[in-house]
Amino acid sequence: MNIPKANAGRGLLYPFDSINKGESYEIPKEANTVSVVNSARQYGKRHKKKFAARTKDGVTTIHRVK
Secondary structure, three states, rough: OOOOOOOOOOOOOOOOHOOOOEEEEOOOOOHHHHHHHHHHHHHHHHHHEEEEEEEOEEEEEEOOOO
């Protein structure tokens, strides 16, 4: 009998997996900026990618660097 593996953890709340190198994602105003930046950093560590956060005129964006 083949029993499929259960997917552990929850899905992504932000599209870190679909951001290509050189692209960016604007964080929604209602989001907790610190939490999103930490989420990007943790995703990057697990998937060997690097993200940078920039804030300009009150708008925070996450950029994929590597």
